[in-house]
Amino acid sequence: MFGIAPEILFVYGLILLAVVLFVNKRIPFDTTSLILLAILVVSGILTPKEGLSGFSNPATVTIACMFILSEGLRKTGALDIVGEYFYTLSKLNFNIAMLIIMLVIGVISAFINNTAAVAIFIPVIISLSRDLGQSASKLLMPLSFAAMLGGVFTLIGTSTNLLVDSIARDNDMAGFTMFEFAPVAAIFFVTGFIYLFTIGIKIIPKRRKDEPLTETFEMQSYLTDVVLQQNSEFVRTPLENTDLIKDLDLDIVEVFDAKMTSKPNRGSITLESNDVLRIRGSVKELNKLLNREDVLIKPTKAWEDKDFELGNAQxxxxxxxxxxxxxxxxxxxxxxxxxxxxxxxxxxxxxxxEQEQLADIRLxxxxxxxxxxxxxxxxxxxxxxxxxxATEINLPEHKTSKIPIALTIIAGVVGFAAFGVLPIVATAICGVILMILTGCLTNEEAYQSINWKVIFLLAGVLPLGIAMQKTGAAQLLVDGLITQFESIGPTAVLSAFFFLSMMLTNLISNQATAALLAPIAIEAATTLGIDATPFLVAVTMAASLSFITPIGYQTNTMIFGPGHYKFTDFVKVGTPLNIIFWIIGTFVIPYFWPF
CATH class of the missing domain: 3.30.70 (Alpha-Beta Plaits)
Structure with missing residues (x-):
C-alpha cells in the first residue's frame, strides 16, 4: 500500500492510536503506554527484551530517584520554611511578590520536582494575595510558568531533560551535562519574566476574588441548621443509623448539642432532642423536610468560614x-x-x-x-x-533537624554528576540510599513518593521510539520533513521540530512528546549529515514549555482550579509567550549548539 512496508504502516497506526488515547484521556496514560508496549511485543515488531527496555532505561530509574529525593527535601520541611520566608518578604507589594515568586520557584524547580514545589506554594500565594488585596489568579499563573522555566535549567530539573539525555546516549551521542541547558534556559527565563511582568500580568484576568471559601463556592443557599425536636423518632438513635435524609440529596455535615458545642467522634454520636444538625443541600431538597413535625429548620443565616470552626473540623x-x-x-x-x-x-x-447531585459527578x-x-x-x-x-494550614511536624542533611545530599547528587565524577543515575541512586539511611525518609515514604504513573508512561513510550527506528518509520517521516525544509537549511528543520514539540506537549504529556520526537530528530540530523544535538535541545525545551492549555503540564493543571481560570485564559496568556520562545529558540539554540 502506497509503497510503504506493512510494519511501518503498523507503527504509524500505533502512533496515531497513542496520540488519540493520550488526548482523549478516557484511558489513563500509564495504561495507554502499557497497551502500546504489549502490542509492539505481541506483534513481533519488538523482542520482549526491547519491549521491556524502558523499565531498565537510566532515565526511568533516575526519574524515580528524583521523586524520592524531592520527597526527602519536602519531608524535612525545607520547602515549607522557604514558603514562610517567601511569604514574609512578598507582603511588601505586588511587584516584589511577583519578582520573588518567579525567582524562588525558578531556582527550586531547577533541582527538584516542580510539582512538589508548586504544591507547597499554592496555599501560600492564595493567602498572600489576600494580604496584598490582589486576585490570586494574577500570581498563580506566573508561579506555574516560572516552575516550567526553572525546570529546564538543569539536567535533573524536569523528566524531559533526563529522558532526552538517555535517548541521546542510547544513540551513541555524548548526552548532556548538568548545566548544559542553562544558557538558553536563562534567556527563556528572563524573556518570560519580562513578558509576564509587562504584558502577561495585564492579560491574566482577576478570576479568584478575595473572599472566604463559603462565598467562593457559593454555599449561602446550600447550608441549613435543623433542630431535632423532642418527639423525633431519631432521638437516642446513633447518627449512622439515622435515615432522616434518606433518599434526599442532603448530607449531615456536623452535629451540635443545644449549646452549639460540636459533638466529636461522628461514628459514635447518639442523637438527642434539641441537637442541631448542620445539613448541606439545595433549597428544593431541604424543603422536603418542612413537612416533618419532628424537626425545625432554623432561619437562614449569612454563613462564614468561622461558622465551621466551632468543632473539630474546618x-x-x-x-x-x-x-x-x-x-x-x-x-x-x-x-x-x-x-x-x-x-x-x-x-x-x-x-x-456544583452543589447538587455531587455523588454522580466524575472528577x-x-x-x-x-x-x-x-x-x-x-x-x-x-x-x-x-x-x-489550596488552603494554608499550620505546618505539620517535620524532621527539621534533617534539613542540612537533605540539602547536602541533593548538593552531592548535583555536584558529583556536574563534575563528571559519576553518571547522574549513579549519584541519584546513592542519594536515595543516603536519604533513607540518614532518616530523612523511611522505606515506605520513599516507595510512596514515586509517581508510578510517570514511570510506567516512560516504560511504555520509550519502546515506541525503538520501534520507529527499527522499522524505518522514523526515517520515512524524516525524508518527508527534509523534502519540505532542506532547501531552507537546518535552522528551518530545527524550527519545525521546536514548533511540533511545542504544540504536541499542550495536548499530551511532555514525556510522551519527547519520547516520540527525539528519535525522529536524531534521524533527521543523520540524514542531513549534521550534529543532532541542536535538534534534541529544541525538542527538549519545547516539550517543557506548555503554556497554552491547563492540561499540557502538571503545574498548569494544579493552579487551574484554585485560580478559577477558564481554558481560554491560558490560550490568551500562553500563546504569545510560546510564539516568542519559538522565535528565540530557532535562532538561539544553533548559536550555543552549532550544526
Missing part, C-alpha cells in the same frame, strides 16, 4: 492532583469520608460550581473540592498523592 479547598487515581471516578466511588473524615460540600469543575484533574474535614486529618490531605491543598 473548611479546606483541595484540588484533584494531576496524576490522581481519582480522575474519571464518581465522587460516590471514592469514600472520602472513610479516608479523610471529610465531607464534600461543593465542587468547582471547568469553571462551574477531573484540577477540579477543586470544598471539604469539611477533621482538623487532625488535614495534613493527610496535604501529603496525599490524590490532592493538592
Amino acid at each position: 473548611l479546606v479547598e483541595a484540588v484533584v492532583a494531576p496524576e490522581s487515581s481519582y480522575e474519571g471516578k464518581k465522587l460516590n466511588q471514592l469514600n472520602i469520608y472513610q479516608q479523610y473524615e471529610g465531607i464534600v460540600l461543593a465542587i468547582r469543575q471547568r469553571g462551574k460550581i 477531573q484533574r484540577g477540579t477543586s473540592l470544598l471539604l469539611y474535614v477533621d482538623k487532625e486529618r488535614v495534613n493527610d490531605i496535604k501529603t496525599s498523592e490524590e490532592f493538592v491543598l
Whole structure:
C-alpha cells in the first residue's frame, strides 16, 4: 500500500492510536503506554527484551530517584520554611511578590520536582494575595510558568531533560551535562519574566476574588441548621443509623448539642432532642423536610468560614492532583469520608460550581473540592498523592533537624554528576540510599513518593521510539520533513521540530512528546549529515514549555482550579509567550549548539 512496508504502516497506526488515547484521556496514560508496549511485543515488531527496555532505561530509574529525593527535601520541611520566608518578604507589594515568586520557584524547580514545589506554594500565594488585596489568579499563573522555566535549567530539573539525555546516549551521542541547558534556559527565563511582568500580568484576568471559601463556592443557599425536636423518632438513635435524609440529596455535615458545642467522634454520636444538625443541600431538597413535625429548620443565616470552626473540623479547598487515581471516578466511588473524615460540600469543575447531585459527578484533574474535614486529618490531605491543598494550614511536624542533611545530599547528587565524577543515575541512586539511611525518609515514604504513573508512561513510550527506528518509520517521516525544509537549511528543520514539540506537549504529556520526537530528530540530523544535538535541545525545551492549555503540564493543571481560570485564559496568556520562545529558540539554540 502506497509503497510503504506493512510494519511501518503498523507503527504509524500505533502512533496515531497513542496520540488519540493520550488526548482523549478516557484511558489513563500509564495504561495507554502499557497497551502500546504489549502490542509492539505481541506483534513481533519488538523482542520482549526491547519491549521491556524502558523499565531498565537510566532515565526511568533516575526519574524515580528524583521523586524520592524531592520527597526527602519536602519531608524535612525545607520547602515549607522557604514558603514562610517567601511569604514574609512578598507582603511588601505586588511587584516584589511577583519578582520573588518567579525567582524562588525558578531556582527550586531547577533541582527538584516542580510539582512538589508548586504544591507547597499554592496555599501560600492564595493567602498572600489576600494580604496584598490582589486576585490570586494574577500570581498563580506566573508561579506555574516560572516552575516550567526553572525546570529546564538543569539536567535533573524536569523528566524531559533526563529522558532526552538517555535517548541521546542510547544513540551513541555524548548526552548532556548538568548545566548544559542553562544558557538558553536563562534567556527563556528572563524573556518570560519580562513578558509576564509587562504584558502577561495585564492579560491574566482577576478570576479568584478575595473572599472566604463559603462565598467562593457559593454555599449561602446550600447550608441549613435543623433542630431535632423532642418527639423525633431519631432521638437516642446513633447518627449512622439515622435515615432522616434518606433518599434526599442532603448530607449531615456536623452535629451540635443545644449549646452549639460540636459533638466529636461522628461514628459514635447518639442523637438527642434539641441537637442541631448542620445539613448541606439545595433549597428544593431541604424543603422536603418542612413537612416533618419532628424537626425545625432554623432561619437562614449569612454563613462564614468561622461558622465551621466551632468543632473539630474546618473548611479546606483541595484540588484533584494531576496524576490522581481519582480522575474519571464518581465522587460516590471514592469514600472520602472513610479516608479523610471529610465531607464534600461543593465542587468547582471547568469553571462551574456544583452543589447538587455531587455523588454522580466524575472528577477531573484540577477540579477543586470544598471539604469539611477533621482538623487532625488535614495534613493527610496535604501529603496525599490524590490532592493538592489550596488552603494554608499550620505546618505539620517535620524532621527539621534533617534539613542540612537533605540539602547536602541533593548538593552531592548535583555536584558529583556536574563534575563528571559519576553518571547522574549513579549519584541519584546513592542519594536515595543516603536519604533513607540518614532518616530523612523511611522505606515506605520513599516507595510512596514515586509517581508510578510517570514511570510506567516512560516504560511504555520509550519502546515506541525503538520501534520507529527499527522499522524505518522514523526515517520515512524524516525524508518527508527534509523534502519540505532542506532547501531552507537546518535552522528551518530545527524550527519545525521546536514548533511540533511545542504544540504536541499542550495536548499530551511532555514525556510522551519527547519520547516520540527525539528519535525522529536524531534521524533527521543523520540524514542531513549534521550534529543532532541542536535538534534534541529544541525538542527538549519545547516539550517543557506548555503554556497554552491547563492540561499540557502538571503545574498548569494544579493552579487551574484554585485560580478559577477558564481554558481560554491560558490560550490568551500562553500563546504569545510560546510564539516568542519559538522565535528565540530557532535562532538561539544553533548559536550555543552549532550544526
